[in-house]
Amino acid sequence: MIVIAAILLGAVFGVVLARKRGGKTADTIQYAIASALSFGVVAMIATVLIDRLAG
Helix, strand or coil: CHHHHHHHHHHHHHHHHHHHCCCCHHHHHHHHHHHHHHHHHHHHHHHHHHHHHHC
C-alpha cells in the first residue's frame, strides 16, 4: 500500500516539476514516470526494512 501511494505521489511530483520547468507533454510524461519509479523503489526498500526490523 505504501508503494502504490509513493508511485502516485512520485508521478504527481514529476508532472508538477516538469510543468514548473516549462516542459512539453513528452517531458511531463518522462518526469512523471522517472519520479514514480524513483519514489516506488525508495518506498519498496523502506517497506522491506520496516518489515525486517519489526518482525
